[in-house]
Each structure stands twice: as C-alpha cells, then as structure tokens.
Amino acid sequence: RTVYVNGEYLPETEAKVSIFDRAFLMADGVYEVTSVLDGKLIDFEGHFVRLQRSLSELDIAEPCTRDELLEIHRELVRVNEIHDGLVYLQVTRGSDGDRDFVFPNPETTKPTLVLFTQSKPGIMDSAASKNGIKVISIEDLRWHRRDIKTVQLLYPSMGKMMAKKAGCDDAWLVEDGFVTEGTSNNAYIVKGNKIITRALSNDILHGITRAAVLRFAQEAQMEVEERNFTIAEAQDADEAFVTSATTFVMPVVEIDGAKIGDGVPGAKAKRLREIYLEESIKAGV
Ligand code: PLP
Known part of the structure; x- marks a missing residue:
C-alpha cells in the first residue's frame, strides 16, 4: 500500500513520524474518514469543512489547501486501486523534538499530515x-x-x-x-x-x-x-x-x-x- 506523509507518497513500510509527535504523546491531533464507493470520494467537501473547523478549534495550522488535499485523496485511491473503502486522514500539531504540555511555536513547528487508504470490498451490502x-x-x-x-x-x-x-x-x-x-x-x-x-x-x-x-x-x-x-x-x-x-x-x-x-x-x-x-x-x- 502507498501512503502519504508530509508531502511524500511512500510504501507504508517506509513511512515515518517522530516519536515526539504530539499525537503520539498527547493525542494532539484530528482526523477524518472519507468513504470511497465505486472509486469516488463521498462527501469530500463536508469532511474538508469539518477538518478546517476541528483544526481551528485546536489552533493547529491547515497543512495544505483544499485542492491539494483532494488531489492527495484521489492519488491514493488511484494508486491503491480502491473501488470500495476509505481514505483516512490525520493532522497533528507535530513536534519540536521534545515533550511539553505547552504547544510548540507554530512558526517553527509544522503540522504532520498523514493519509492512507483501506480497501473494504462488499461494504455496501455487508x-x-x-x-x-x-x-x-x-x-x-x-x-x-x-x-x-x-x-x-x-x-x-x-x-x-x-x-x-x-x-x-x-x-x-x-x-x-x-x-x-x-x-x-x-x-x-x-x-x-x-x-x-x-x-x-x-x-x-x-x-x-x-x-x-x-x-x-x-x-x-x-x-x-x-x-x-x-x-x-x-x-x-x-x-x-x-x-x-x-x-x-x-x-x-x-x-x-x-x-x-x-x-x-x-x-x-x-x-x-x-x-x-x-x-x-x-x-x-
Ligand atoms: N460520532 C462519532 C463519535 C464518530 O466517531 C463518528 C464517525 O467517526 C460519527 C459520529 C459519524 O460521523 P460521520 O458521519 O461524519 O462519519
């Protein structure tokens, strides 16, 4: 399976996130799950708008634009040949390489963006x-x-x-x-x-x-x-x-x-x- 991490498409075995990432240490991150039916993304717009709201409530910067995000979703569906299944997306506050309750400086700490797919054949008539x-x-x-x-x-x-x-x-x-x-x-x-x-x-x-x-x-x-x-x-x-x-x-x-x-x-x-x-x-x- 090909996954996406911070700007790169990689085999899942090569994808890496820091052990200091605040999602790992403090569950400091948000996610979305968009279903894929017949190879199409279902309600992408609704999930994107909710993602923006979750990020803004937690003061996490948006990692990329709507169009870039749609392109990443589509590319993963394409390369992983997902007919029915889902795209999982996670944005975390990232890390400045240490553990601290205080948020790291957003000027120097970029959010982490991870996406992967899951194939679910037959999900429509389970x-x-x-x-x-x-x-x-x-x-x-x-x-x-x-x-x-x-x-x-x-x-x-x-x-x-x-x-x-x-x-x-x-x-x-x-x-x-x-x-x-x-x-x-x-x-x-x-x-x-x-x-x-x-x-x-x-x-x-x-x-x-x-x-x-x-x-x-x-x-x-x-x-x-x-x-x-x-x-x-x-x-x-x-x-x-x-x-x-x-x-x-x-x-x-x-x-x-x-x-x-x-x-x-x-x-x-x-x-x-x-x-x-x-x-x-x-x-x-
Ligand atoms: N409520 C909770 C607690 C959830 O975790 C979810 C989905 O994961 C939902 C409701 C349903 O939301 P959606 O229809 O956007 O998947």
Whole structure:
C-alpha cells in the first residue's frame, strides 16, 4: 500500500513520524474518514469543512489547501486501486523534538499530515447492514468537546470492547439519562413518520452522514425531530439506526437486550440507506 506523509507518497513500510509527535504523546491531533464507493470520494467537501473547523478549534495550522488535499485523496485511491473503502486522514500539531504540555511555536513547528487508504470490498451490502446490529448502553465518559474530531479514541474503543464482551456490536453512550451518540456514529430512533436524533452541540460529533441523511429524510417526506431521547424511549421505538461515513445508515435491532420493533431492520432505515448510497455515489468526486 502507498501512503502519504508530509508531502511524500511512500510504501507504508517506509513511512515515518517522530516519536515526539504530539499525537503520539498527547493525542494532539484530528482526523477524518472519507468513504470511497465505486472509486469516488463521498462527501469530500463536508469532511474538508469539518477538518478546517476541528483544526481551528485546536489552533493547529491547515497543512495544505483544499485542492491539494483532494488531489492527495484521489492519488491514493488511484494508486491503491480502491473501488470500495476509505481514505483516512490525520493532522497533528507535530513536534519540536521534545515533550511539553505547552504547544510548540507554530512558526517553527509544522503540522504532520498523514493519509492512507483501506480497501473494504462488499461494504455496501455487508451482513450487518442486512441483519442490523445489537447495541448496549454505557455511560458517556468522554471529554466535553466531542464536536472536535480528535484522535482521543480510547474510550470509544473500550466501549466497542464492552459491547463485544456482551455479545453485541456497538455501544450507545448515555449522559444525564440521554443518549449522546454511538462510539463512532450518530444515533437515531424512528416513531411513526418521525426520525428523532439529538440536536447538534458540543456533546456530539457533527456527523457528515447525519447532515446528508436528515436532508434525504426530509426530501422523502419524513419528519425530522432534533431532540434528546432516553434508552427506554429507544427500546420502545418502531426503529433505530446509526449513521457514519463507513457504515452509512446501519439498522439497530436490539438495545440492552430489548428487541426494537420486530427485531429486524426497519423500513425507514432501509429506505434511508438506499437513498443515501444512491445519492452520495451520484454526487461523489
Ligand atoms: N460520532 C462519532 C463519535 C464518530 O466517531 C463518528 C464517525 O467517526 C460519527 C459520529 C459519524 O460521523 P460521520 O458521519 O461524519 O462519519
């Protein structure tokens, strides 16, 4: 596999980043994951705009322009022959060759830019998307700036492990009695014609897939209600699902052992998945 590091395309075995890089020492970095379907980048623009926002919230300089970044994405998709999969991008504050809580001088320290691809054949009709996934609920113990897409992913990773131990696929995070989001996705319930999901704030990541799916839901005459909901309300809903760049719209069929609706993927989740895949491939670049 060819990867990209700070201006160079290299075989993955030759790519190097300093051990003093602040992402390695302090999780001082942000990332984006852009999916590739049919060889096209899905919602590149949305991911780029969110990257700019994450960087600006943390005072990390933009490592290159939008056009350069698009070119790097396209080149990696091309050389690695990615038909379906993803491009992972990470920007870190870099390092001045020492460990210090104080940020290094931005005049002399350049951000680190790394990109690589992952091939995911068959991702569009995975078994999980046909059968739905089972989730458990756990307390949301993450920091309070979840709107910034940082590489601090230890708690979400622990959450997935807790889910696996419980024989499930993922965890929904709960704070003050209400679901915030999934470990790596936004969470929704469906009641009648209504799609219900938590409103945007610093409590959740502003999903790029979320924005697209809510727009498609409205265009398909579904009602969208942005508000908090509890696990009890979710267990009693007609349907549940999650969204993310790599799972698109993924039906949830069980929450903490309780079946949702008939315990199979719901009609609205299935419809939104179809629309999302069709429309975003059409708009892909
Ligand atoms: N919420 C969290 C915590 C995430 O990590 C992710 C994606 O990684 C999402 C939501 C979904 O965001 P997107 O649709 O932009 O992939």
